[in-house]
Amino acid sequence: MQNFLNLCKSAIGEEYVLLDEDQQAPYLQDWRQRARGNALAVLRPADTEQVAQLVKLCATFKIPIVAQGGNTxxxxxxxxxxxxxxxxxxxxxxxxxxxxxxxxxxxxxxxGCLLQQIQIEVDKVDMLFPLSLASEGSCTIGGNLSTNAGGTAVLRYGNARELCLGLEVVTANGEIWNGLRGLRKDNTGYDLRDLFIGAEGTLGIITGAVLKLFPKPSNFATGLISIDSIQHAVDLLSLAKQLCHANLTSFELINHLSLELVHKHFPQYQRIFAKASPFYLLLELSGFGTEEQNTQQIENLISTAMEADLIVDAAIANSISQANNCWALRESISSAQAKEGKNIKHDISLPISAIADFVKDTNICIENAFPGSRMVTFGHLGDGNLHFNVSPPTQSEHKDFLAHQAEINRIVHDKTHQYGGSISAEHGIGALKKQELTRYKSPVELQLMRAIKSAFDPDNIMNPGKIL
Amino acid sequence: MQNFLNLCKSAIGEEYVLLDEDQQAPYLQDWRQRARGNALAVLRPADTEQVAQLVKLCATFKIPIVAQGGNTxxxxxxxxxxxxxxxxxxxxxxxxxxxxxxxxxxxxxxxGCLLQQIQIEVDKVDMLFPLSLASEGSCTIGGNLSTNAGGTAVLRYGNARELCLGLEVVTANGEIWNGLRGLRKDNTGYDLRDLFIGAEGTLGIITGAVLKLFPKPSNFATGLISIDSIQHAVDLLSLAKQLCHANLTSFELINHLSLELVHKHFPQYQRIFAKASPFYLLLELSGFGTEEQNTQQIENLISTAMEADLIVDAAIANSISQANNCWALRESISSAQAKEGKNIKHDISLPISAIADFVKDTNICIENAFPGSRMVTFGHLGDGNLHFNVSPPTQSEHKDFLAHQAEINRIVHDKTHQYGGSISAEHGIGALKKQELTRYKSPVELQLMRAIKSAFDPDNIMNPGKIL
Incomplete structure (x- = not known):
């Protein structure tokens, strides 16, 4: 082992082989503070060549490798x-x-580029890299690709996978695959790129990528809408796609309790509607023409929806600060729920046509099993992705409620599966949902995945114990 | 062997096991009439279950299987x-x-649905399935997915891969993988879908798919533009993306000779410009608002480009018949070139920023090696895909020229590789480009592809001799 560590030190320099417990600490702790691992060493290579050298050493010594980006x-x-x-x-x-x-x-x-760093550099040349998520200030693009990250603009621009044209990857035996192609069309053999994307570091290590850029919108129109049912929200989504087509970039659901928790714990944000409603929607249209054209488009959508009795009330942001206030309400839900106490989170997706029935049905099941449970339902409705979180009844002890986490997960995930959905829409499987995967994936799918894993990493050194 | 055939007959019915030479003929002959294979039998199963039964029989008897859709x-x-x-x-x-x-x-x-059949059925519910290519009346969606087909709307909507959310596949051992998920976000393990897409039937047989639909545009604006260099065409593309963003659905390049061949062999189509130009562009904008708004957008693009001295002349179609005439000019190039005589075809793609230099450089190399060669250069410039075809000099014998096919392929493909391009943008590898693949792919990429093939099809019965 000492020999291995010495070879690592010669490869990348002694200062980049972290052995000290304090130095290692931030790399070992998971972001939600739920678990902490241990490591032989934290290795910090400078470039792709050094990554390849280190992987070769690990392959020789059969040392497992956990690739890490921003650890978010x-x-x-x-x-x-x-x-x-x-x-x-x-x-x-x-x-x-x-x-x-x-x-x-x-x-x-x-x-290892931070997502935000890429957004900023691309913005400087008047273009847009549309991937956007809460942790963009600390997550890396390699992590985004390894987990096929989603976020708030998937409706228009797709997941990380759809935003990537090419990859550079260090394989499990330490070879460098240069697939850094900037091509929109390339049908020369199997799609290795999309296999490494979303593989969570279990097949190889992504060291570089070619990303798709888009024209930068010249303005945004933001609206908050109150609505009385999820079915109406789904109908509004169809209408919004028809009337606003590719300009529709965000379509976010917020249920009543989500918004109330935000107002309770973040009183600095302005309340939009005097009258409560069971659900709200945050819409954003990206404009490429004048601001006036964009405002007209969202106004037209709202008036058409009003006439069709789809919506109860609507407010269009008149200034950037009003738009920011709308987004702050949406983006503070997780923090507000955390301030309210521990809760049980689900990151699920469903066919959009099934969402209304799923929510009704699952809410009843949870209410029957755990009366008084408080449903914090929000997420990216435009692409079928719900953060379907459950907070304990007001009068109950959080830790007592959390003891039922497995039962509640089972209800939510079984229902998700029943309605044709996914138990991990955008967060991946990791170690946390590995057991769940075997419940919901067919034997044939698991067998194909295992065949790929064995073919690419026969010694099982790439992030072992994750996904499979 | 007789035993195998009898088992096939019991599985799907005797009339669907074609043994007769005449019955087999259309399945054996390739679409461009360049090669003809032989088969033990042509099997025509009725459904996925029957496909699985047949594959199990083939696996037992180690009989190779060539899956076939429209054979285009x-x-x-x-x-x-x-x-x-x-x-x-x-x-x-x-x-x-x-x-x-x-x-x-x-x-x-x-x-086995025809692409056109899907387009028509989807149109009936006022939606759009945007995949569109010359053979849409006879190709099948299974073939489109197995070859990751491209076509004329990739610029806006992506390849077949990007238009597919889920698959049903019969694996090499005859099991059915039901991955028919209609989800925009699903991060539960390796991306099997994109591995089967583009694998040309060498990893399994696609039997069903979930396809993405889009709002149907309410109108189209079509323009033909004459332009003096490819660099200006590339500059115009950037401008068009900025000004028309997602409404820009086609951006097709036609060089002077391409257009002249069409006018020579299809005199029924109207000539647009009196004055010749080295290149022309066919643009299409899909409109979701009024026709007037869409026309304004293309007019604005053209006047901005005129002011920037990017374009020489422009004509906007004033009627559907004028628009159809523009498209007929573009879509008749292959037929016109065929009427002119045999020629050497290339289906390449390049980073858009490299296209102008690539064309200049490669034209010089071909002119030096084969003076008088006539370059028929056209294609989907918007996504970097050129059909870079070479016709013999006017005075030379076509068959003498075709004898140099390998040398000309070598020049074009070496240059494509040098400029970071792909030797098969949208047609795939099949048997035709298998040798070429080993020249341009790195050993590490070939090795990863072979590992997948062995893992999924250890007995090499799925379309053997294709791709790898």
């Missing part, structure tokens, strides 16, 4: 187990934007 | 070799549209 994952995918036998390979020092090609609408970046 | 492929991917040891498994009888889900914007279809 929510499913315990980027920390090792507690055995202390694995190394963490941090990509943070691979943080260069290699090239922005304006005519090709692409950016070639190191895997 | 261009790379000899859907016909067997000449040994006569393989069966052709035709998906044509799996031709039901299973379900259209309007609220979810999806259609679930059998693999």
């Amino acid at each position: 994952g929510l499913v315990l995918g980027s920390i090792p187990d507690q055995s202390g036998t694995a190394v963490i390979l941090s990509l943070q020092r691979l943080n260069k934007i290699r090239h922005i090609d304006i005519a090709n609408s692409t950016a070639t970046v190191d895997a | 492929g261009l790379v000899l991917g859907s016909i067997p070799d000449q040994s006569g040891t393989a069966v052709i498994l035709s998906l044509q009888r799996l031709n039901k549209i299973r379900h259209i889900d309007i609220a979810n914007s999806t259609a679930t279809v059998d693999a």
Whole structure:
């Protein structure tokens, strides 16, 4: 083992092989403070060549490798187990934007670039990289790709997978695959790119990527709408797609309790509607023409929906600060729920046509099993993704309620499966949902996944114990 | 062997096991009449269950299987070799549209549905399935997915891969994987869907799919533009993306010779510009508002481009028949070139920023090696895909020229590779480009592809001799 560590030190420099407990601490702790792993060492290579050298060493010594970006994952995918036998390979020092090609609408970046860093650099050349999520200030693009991150603009621009044209990957035996192609069409063999994307570091380590860029919108129109049922929200989504087509970039659901928790714990944000409603929607249209045209489009949508009796009330932001207030209400839900106390979270997706029935049905099941449970239902309705969280009844002890987490997960995930949905819409599987996966995936699908894993990583050194 | 055939007959009915040479003929001949294979039998199962039964029989008897849709492929991917040891498994009888889900914007279809059939059924519910290509009246969606088909709307809507949410696949051991999920977000393990898409039937047989639908545009604005260089065309593309963003659905390049061949062989089509230009562009904007708004948008683009000296002349179609005339000019290029005589075709893609230099450089190389060669350069410039075809010099014999096919391919493909491009943008590899693949792919990429093939199809019975 000492020999292995010495070889690592020669490969990347002694200061980048972290052995000290304090130095290692931030790499070992998961972001939600639910688990902490142990590591033989934290390795911080400088570039792709060094990543390859380290992986070769690990392959030789059969040392498990946990690749890590910003360590902001929510499913315990980027920390090792507690055995202390694995190394963490941090990509943070691979943080260069290699090239922005304006005519090709692409950016070639190191895997360790922060998502926000990419957004900012691309913005400087008047373009847009549309991936956007709460942790964008600390997550890395390599992590975003390894988990196929989603976020608030999937409705219009797709997941991380759809925003990536090419990859550079270090394979499990330490070879470098240069697939950094900036091509919109390339039918030359199997789609390795999309196999590494979403594989959570279990098949290889993403070290670089070619990302798709888009024209930067010139303005945004933001509206908050109150609505009396999810079915009406789904009908409004169809209408919004018809009337606003590609300009519709966000369509977010907020249930009444979600909004009330925000107002309770963040009184600084302005209340929009005097009258309560069971659900609210946050809509955003990206405009490429004048601000007036964009406002007209959202006004037209709202008046058409009013006439069709789809919506109860609506408010259009008249200023950037009003728009920011709407977004703050949406983005503070998780924090507000956390301030209210511990709760049980689900990251699910459903066919949009099934969402209304799913919510009704599942709410009844939870109410029957755990009367008084408070449903904090919100999320990216436009792409079928709900954060379907459950808070304890007001009068009950949080820790007593949390003891029922497995039962509540079972109700929600069984119902999700029954309605044709996914038990992990955008967070991945990691170690947290590994057991769940075997419940909901067919044997044939699991067998195909295992065949890929064995083919790419026969010694099982790439992030072992995750996904499969 | 007789035993195998008898078991096939019991599985799907005697009339659907074609042994007769005349009956087999259309399945054996490739679409471009360049090659003809032989088959033990042509099997025509009725549904997914029957496909699975047949694959199980083939697995037991180690009989190679060539899955076939409309047999319109261009790379000899859907016909067997000449040994006569393989069966052709035709998906044509799996031709039901299973379900259209309007609220979810999806259609679930059998693999043997004709592309056009899907377009028409979806149109009836006022939605759009945007995949569109020349053979849409005879190709099947299973073939489109197996080859990750492209076509004229990739710029806006993506390839077949990006238009598919879920698959049903019969694996190499005859099991059915039901991955017919209609979800926009689903991060539960490896991306099997995108691995089967584009695998040309070498990993399994696609029997069904969930397709993404879009709002149907209410009108189209079509323009033909004359332009003096490819660099200006690329600059115009950037401008068009900025000004028209998602409304820009087609951006097609036509060089002077391409257009002249069309006018020579199809005199029924109207000439648009009196004055010749080295290049022309066909633009289409899909409108979701009024026709007037859409016309304004294309007029605004053209006047902005005129002021920037990017374009020489422009004509906007004033009627559907004028728009159809523009499209007929574009879509008759291949036929016109065929009427002119045999020629050497290339289906390449490049980073858009490299196209102008690539064309200049490659034209010089071909002119030096084969003086007088006539370049028929056209294609989907908006997504970097050129059909970079070479016709013989006017005075030379076509067959003498065709003898140099390998040398000309080498020049074009080496240059494509040098400029970061792909030697097969949208047609795939099949048997035709298998050798080429080993020249341009890195050993590590080939090795990863072979690992997948061995893992999924260890006995090599799924379309052997294709891709790898």
